[in-house]
Amino acid sequence: MSTNLDFSVLLRDEYPQRIAEGLLTMFELTALAWVLAMAVGVVLASIRMSDSCWAQAAVAAYVEYHQNVPMLVQIFLWYFGIPALLPSGLQQWLNANGSEFLFAFVAVGLCMGAYMSEGLRAGIRAIPIAQLEASRALGLSCMQATRLVMLPQALRIALPTLVSYTVLLFxxxxxxxxxxxxxxxxxxxxxxxxxxxxxxxYLFATLVYLGISMLIMAGGAALEGRYRIKTR
Incomplete structure (x- = not known):
């Protein structure tokens, strides 16, 4: 028994508006979570390069937690658990101002920040240690050397990994x-x-997610080709 596909159903009634609003919310959520993830990733990777054993241990614990606890559980923790710890007035304000979107992008961003930090750390470790030593010899602190010398190069080296994590975040x-x-x-x-x-x-949704993921990967490949560190 064959079934005739009828995609015109997506154009009926208020469905196009729902799809458009869903796409807009998806892009907003992805963009905000990505900005948060990159900011957290850069900070964590920088701390990993510091001389403080306690700070490095704290970052390692953060990364282990976010990489080993399912993201869905983390989203539930932020949405159902964290508000219970807040003052009642703040809870009411959050509930009246779309707390589900806020907690979703925070949970996704913080989780993916752990992954981004590991990608950046791998990029930093690929840079010859002599560059860090030379930076320190010129009078830069460990954090300054990481921010000004190591991170710019690490971003270029880790670009393929960061693009993969961007697709995962999306x-x-x-x-x-x-x-x-x-x-x-x-x-x-x-x-x-x-x-x-x-x-x-659901086939329509599948094609949308597939198409956007492919666009992200294509954009990442173009950036990688442009900013690749050329070696002889």
Missing amino acids: KNSSLAMTIGVAELTYATREIESQSFRTVEV
Whole structure:
């Protein structure tokens, strides 16, 4: 028994508006989480290069936690657990101002920041230690040498890894639907539950995620080709 696919269902009623709003929310969530992840990654990678054993241990614990606890659990912790520790007035304000989006991007950003930091740390370790020693000999502190000398090179070396983590962050943004963030996956699930056109709706979502992931990888490949450190 064959089934005829009818993608026109996606153009009926208010469905196009829901899809457009879902796409916008998805891009906003991904962008904010990426900025947070990169900021956290740079800070953690810099601390890893410091002389403080305690700071290095704290960063290592942070990375181990975020890499070994499922992101969905982390999202639930932020959405259901953290608000319970806040004053009631702040809880009410968060509930009235879209706390699900806020906690989703914070959870995803902090989690992916651990991955970004490891990618940057690998890039730093690929740089000859003589460059760090020369920077210190010129009077720079360890943090200054890391920020001014090591990190710019590490970003270029780690670019392929960072692009892969960006794609992972983008895909994991769909987990925000579990706490009610109306991004693309949430929107398509609502459309499917009303139209009962499961194949068409989820195939559309699949193609969107696949297309955007491929665009991110293509953009990363272009950047890698442009900023690759050439060696002889």
